[in-house]
Amino acid sequence: MPVARPEPSEVRVIAHVDLDCFYVQVEQRKRPELRGKPTGVVQYNPWRGGGLIAVGYEARQFGVTRNMRGDEAKKVCPNIELIQVPVAHGKADLTQYRDAGSEVVAVLSRKGTCERASIDEVYLDITDACVASALEEQFSDDVLKSHVLGLSEMLAKLASGMHKPAQQTLVPSSSVTKLLATLPIKKMKQLGGKLGDSLQSDLRVVFVGDLLQFSESKLQNLYGINTGTWLWNIARGLSGDEVKPRTLPKSHSCGKTFPGPKSLKNLAEVKHWITELAMELQERLETDLCQNHRMAHLLTLHAGTSQGYKTNSDNKFPSKSCVLRYGKEKIASDAFKLFERALSDYLAQNKASPIKGGSGIWAVTSLFIGASNIWAIPSGVNPITQFFSAPASPENSFLKDKECSSPVSPSNFLNTEPSTSSDNKCAYIEMCYDLRSDTSFAGTCKDVGTSTFLVSKCEETKHLIVDPYSSTSDHNVIEEKDTFPMDYMQESDDITCTPTFGDFMNVNGQASLKLDVFDPCHRLLDLSNTDSNLEFKEQTSLETPQAVIQCSPVDLDLSSSEPPTAEFACQATNESQIRDTALVSNYKLINTDGNESQTRRKELPAEGDQQMCHSWKLRDIWDRKLSGHKQCDTPPSKQNQYLWGYKQEDIDAQILSELPEEIQEELCRSLGIKRSKKSTIGDFFKSYAQGTGSRAD
DNA sequence: ATTGTCAAGCG
DNA sequence: CGCTTGAC
Incomplete structure (x- = not known):
């Protein structure tokens, strides 16, 4: 839960960039002939055509949705192109999508402070660029302040989802109240779960704006000091969240589930899969840590089990951690030892409750290992x-x-x-x-x-x-x-x-x-x-x-x-x-x-x-100074081997034409394709002010 | 039988 | 830490 913080001292302009049907776009870039066709990305084909994890907009028109099986999608959309997620180490491998996300971050980080929020989401603080642009364009302060993209990460994220695909949404400060008045409470970032339920059933709050009627102390009494003030703030469009300058992940982890009959029932099977996971983890660590001059410290194992116990204590399989040692053999054997320790604890814990067979029946339904505590x-x-x-x-x-x-x-x-x-x-x-x-x-x-x-x-x-x-x-x-x-x-x-x-x-x-x-x-x-x-x-x-x-x-x-x-x-x-x-x-x-x-x-x-x-x-x-400290997270443009400068010929003209006009203009300008007028953000404000932009209200 | 990864809060 | 929750 977010912690209540003092209000931000100054107005920030924050953009939330969310890639539409990201995996599909990555596949379509690899195979341009797929563009314009109904396309989906599935993982694991064997069972009912695999599970859909990304659906292109063409396919959505046929009613194809995420989480459908591939077979179902074919039924409603016979022409759909289903692309498989690559498999490595016996499991789905998301590397190419992560790398594509890095490209996006690398480009965006040239415009402002970036926070990589997920594989396809970035928060971008463009306050400085906006101010510079406003000065250059001789906008008045009033114009700037009334035409911000989002006053906070929270509003920016809200706005980015409002007009999809391929559209931008501005949230002027003047429209915040109106926006929140009709925003269902569960749509809000932290309120999708139990807290949101409680607000709905206990306080009869339907929209975020409904929270306005409650005093801060009332909310604090009900939900605690931090959550209470946080709720009070978000009702007013206030959020202390700032864009954290971070473009690299804080940890790496890989895992696999073994549902139903696939569950692992002996140590040999577990060892095999831990070894596979260890190989992937090692590979990912090696690239990240070497490229980015970082070091990881902690290895964690996480497993899920189902077992022969019927009713009583459904004790969770415990997680275990140890110091990370590098090398796939060491990661594999350490992770396996962690598993044995966890299993030992697990069995001991559950021994109290009798089972029918009398022997420790267990079945592993998920394995998960990760490396964390990463330092520059x-x-x-x-x-x-x-x-x-x-x-x-x-x-x-x-x-x-x-x-x-x-x-x-x-x-x-x-x-x-x-x-x-x-x-x-x-x-x-x-x-x-x-x-x-x-x-x-x-x-x-x-x-x-x-x-x-x-x-x-x-x-x-x-x-x-x-x-x-x-x-x-x-x-x-x-x-x-x-x-x-x-x-x-x-x-x-x-x-x-x-x-x-x-x-x-x-x-x-x-x-x-x-x-x-x-x-x-x-x-x-x-x-x-x-x-x-x-x-x-x-x-x-x-x-x-x-x-x-x-x-x-x-x-x-x-x-x-x-x-x-x-x-x-x-x-x-x-x-x-x-x-x-x-x-x-x-x-x-x-x-x-x-x-x-x-x-x-x-x-x-x-x-x-x-x-x-x-x-x-x-x-x-002694006190000593290491000369020239490296920042925790320097921009990927310097650190990452993925030094992506886009070339004009990389931009697909067909895709360009699908974009809203003002974005096309902006892209052309920044790429120097058509005119050579500068100051893109200012122009965007202008087009918005003239009513051609999408807006939140 | 919703996969695989993340981040963050809590005790 | 170890666990839980939420989110994509």
């Missing part, structure tokens, strides 16, 4: 490309041919960036890649008080430093959080330990570390520890064994020169097998500025115990 890598830092291309051997060490010498020890690495500034508002993310264990580690940290921690993994590592929060540029500031997540994944045979969401805290010069530990295989039955410096909270019952390991505060004397170190280890044992020893962790807290060193060490496990030891260093690092 600052310029001057090695690109993510190296994660994909470089062989995992020390000889090809990440930093070898770069300014830093190789191999890189953590201290060496840290010293390459000397302290230069007293500005400590920076936070850093570092990603480490261990060449030997072939694992990656990502940690985030934050400046606390006067010091900034950098999370680093010992041993031979690849390093990336990312500065997602630029202290120098306002628009790079991320929201404040009290704590930051830290994930780590380590494998050993079939055991996976994933401490998730550890929090580092530095309170009054003391640091403590908290980690949540899971055993995905449900065998971590006993967590033992003799170190008084640790606190365990063991969770019981059928859930995944879980413990919170907390290190008591370690003194951080910032004035001393030797780093205090806290090492601790814990061990979890299985009752039966020694090789099931699940976890021995060894953590160090190191403050490079301190000279006092504290060490807490647990006895190493007895001989024969197989164990894994890891030490993490927490270093208090």
